[in-house]
Amino acid sequence: MSASLTIALDAMGGDAAPEMVLRGANIAQQRFPDVRFLLFGREGEVAPLLAKYKKLQAVAEVIHTDDVVSSEERPSVALRSGRNSSMRLAINAVHDGRAQGVVSAGNTGALMAMAKFVLKTLPGIDRPAIASFFPTLKGESVMLDLGANVHCDTNNLVDFAIMGSVFSHLVLGRIEPSIGLLNVGSEDKKGHDALWDAAAVLRGADSLPGRFHGFVEGDDIAKGTVDVIVTDGFTGNVALKTAEGTAKLVSEYLRQSFRSSPLASIGYLLAKSAMNKLRKRLDPRRYNGAIFLGLNGVTVKSHGGTDALGFANAIGLAVDLAKGDFVKRLQEDFAKLGRVQANARAAV
Amino acid sequence: MSASLTIALDAMGGDAAPEMVLRGANIAQQRFPDVRFLLFGREGEVAPLLAKYKKLQAVAEVIHTDDVVSSEERPSVALRSGRNSSMRLAINAVHDGRAQGVVSAGNTGALMAMAKFVLKTLPGIDRPAIASFFPTLKGESVMLDLGANVHCDTNNLVDFAIMGSVFSHLVLGRIEPSIGLLNVGSEDKKGHDALWDAAAVLRGADSLPGRFHGFVEGDDIAKGTVDVIVTDGFTGNVALKTAEGTAKLVSEYLRQSFRSSPLASIGYLLAKSAMNKLRKRLDPRRYNGAIFLGLNGVTVKSHGGTDALGFANAIGLAVDLAKGDFVKRLQEDFAKLGRVQANARAAV
Known part of the structure; x- marks a missing residue:
């Protein structure tokens, strides 16, 4: 399955994006040579940066969008007006099965609102x-x-x-x-x-x-x-x-x-x-x-002020979770526990 | 006024009481030679310890009581059944004007409950x-x-x-x-x-x-x-x-x-x-x-696990507050602000 693992990156999220994101993806590519990347963002900015990293270029695809969610945007506003943002399209890729995880260093509230809306929570959560x-x-x-x-x-x-x-x-x-x-x-x-x-x-x-x-x-x-x-x-x-x-x-x-x-x-x-x-x-x-636990899809939030090394670590977490089929296992454990939990709740 | 400053100590409060309290009071006596101490606790335990510190002995009085509030006691229980405890009697001394501040390393909840009951909160608080x-x-x-x-x-x-x-x-x-x-x-x-x-x-x-x-x-x-x-x-x-x-x-x-x-x-x-x-x-x-702010009397809580030096610092805080007439000044500032505050509240 590792050959088919793809991580979607919000190339425009974070204080030093997109450069920090590209450099981080390059470090991650060296650590996980079998992982592919989808880079969502402004092609005019992202493609020239990507051109610097030949090995990364071979496993990455840039998907252009002009829209970016700003760090000050309210989640509710981002949810309504950010349908074509790099963040939203990266989340969509997980929902569509084109990627097995998404990583963004952008606006936390917006990422949570969008991920919850697109990916939904797991049954019972x-x-x-x-x-x-x-x-x-x-x-x-x-x-x-x-x-x-x-x-x-x-x-x-x-x-x-x-x-x-x-x-x-x-x-x-x-x-x-x-x-x-x-x-x-x-x-x-x-x-x-x-x-x-x-x-x-x-x-x-x-x-x-x-x-x-x-x-x-x-x-x-x-x-x-x-x-x-x-x-x-x-x-x-x-x-x-x-x-x-x-x-x-x-x-x-x-x-x-x-x-x-x-x-x-x-x-x-x-x-x-x-x-x-x-x-x-x-x-x-x-x-x-940080992982958004309970969603039907691996969503990892990187600190907005991190550098390439920090972002590579966030990608690493997404890769680990995707490789370990984390969402499926969480769902299974949750289903098993659902009845127990309901019983215990009723007993309180 | 410094000649008349007296601090009441709960000699039985704290993990290593009463020895830690006495040693702490001895350090505090060296720092504040003009301060007097009332030591509330079991005379049989406290007096022999006090005898070791001649200078402290000259400015300290032991007031005997057998009762001690345990560290596990619920505040409500301590309030009811601890009327003759070392903690309660030390607080009473502040209320009666025999001391200008109290320091205890005992049970925090009990100290707060008793201090609130005996000293009351300042008007408006x-x-x-x-x-x-x-x-x-x-x-x-x-x-x-x-x-x-x-x-x-x-x-x-x-x-x-x-x-x-x-x-x-x-x-x-x-x-x-x-x-x-x-x-x-x-x-x-x-x-x-x-x-x-x-x-x-x-x-x-x-x-x-x-x-x-x-x-x-x-x-x-x-x-x-x-x-x-x-x-x-x-x-x-x-x-x-x-x-x-x-x-x-x-x-x-x-x-x-x-x-x-x-x-x-x-x-x-x-x-x-x-x-x-x-x-x-x-x-x-x-x-x-730590000070209990808003009470009509200086009440300082020392960490229960501290040693003599830490306890001396807690005494130092009580001395500072008592010397600076803290409670009176807080009350004055609060009275001045009362109207403003009420107006601002009404405007919300």
Whole structure:
């Protein structure tokens, strides 16, 4: 099947598009020589860039469109007026079966609205969620939702728990992923009602694709206490960005410390390869690529401000998911669990 | 007035109490030689510890009680059955005017419930909030609420904005603190309704004790984009703990990096004093001490797991606030703003 795998790229999405997208696709082509690419965007800009990368050119096709969704566009407006945008046409390619996944570094809200409209959610899933990996003391974990759904009810949280653990299993290889609900402590019934109800459902479900750990708190994210952190899109987005900001703060403090004395500067030079390793480990490009979980098609959102290497990593995630037949497996697991879930819900 | 300043300490609160409390009070006594202490707790345990610190002994009085609020106690239960607890008696001392501030490293929920019950909220303030400093790229900022109120309405958020900026002004010396509402982006009316309504009120208020900046996101916390971050207690608690967890993760990665090669180990030795500076800058003990803002009395919560140095810092915050007549000034500013606020609210 790998010979037939094609990834659709929104060549116009992202701060440094289309150049960043083309350079990213070129890196991805070297990693996945058997993957083909559909590049949606302005041919006059995309084709000359593509001409620089001979090997990529051999496996890529440019599909011209003038329209581009701007980063400020409201999702509802983009949905109505962006029917011929590079983003929309790239999503259409997945729907039509011409591609097995789509990657865009464009407007997140517009991408979600369009992908949901074109690809639809899988049977039994009310709302898709944005999920991504992040580094922990124990390795890597998955967190969702990272911003698709500001308000979440009990059923949404339960769906996220199931989707997140299937994702953790298929992509990170966890046999029985542990699932935690993000809360603010367990004393005196703290937290929102939806969280307590979701915990009751997850505790009662007897064939989860993972093990329900219970509630976790903000510091458990980086500790790696659980494999899957489940939360609403508001809290998840704040937590993700708070973690990013904090990592940058500590790195900046570290840089300042090394510059604070001549001895420290020499120390830095001696420890340079170790520091590079640290930088690499914390490099946000390494974790670039969030998946829209629950859609009937692989949709990966790259950070808009990423560079070619980060974008190549987002493509890599789409390739992994497409090769692993992720959507089909998620759907199967979900169907199997549907009854259990319904029973558990009824029992609450 | 400094001669008459007394701080009440819950000698039994905290993982390593009462020893940690006594050692912390001893450090604080060296920093503030003119401050007196009331130590509430089991005399049989507290007095022998106090006997070790002669100078502290000269300015401290032990007030015996057998009762202690456990860390697992529900706030409602502690409120009913903890009338003679060390925590409750320490709060009573502030109410009776025998002390100008109370510090406890005990059960947060119980401390809030008791302090609210005994000290009451200031006129016009519906709910107290937990506020604390944290380090940023630009210095220090204040965030609230950190966990007292899981659900917050528009009025609560507006109150927090006012209390936070008065706090920033009085304690951090900011002339016109900038205020940000924590949200998940500004596009397409993202976020909860209460946030949008609070933003409208703050934009419309013409005599805020600060300048309303607008919405900020999670990464703005560490950036120091604003002086005061306003959020509900659920989100604030998750953000605070996520930041703590991430800082620990990066520090651990750093430690591992330095150990990864002999050269890096030598580099570490050369850069050691710089690394100690970094550690100091990130030391959570430095930021220990959260204030319960909006109460009619200075109430400071220390982290339960802190050590003597961290506890001394929490005492330092209580001393600063008591010396600066913080509660009176907050009340005055709040009274001045009351009308403005009511008008702005009516206009929404």
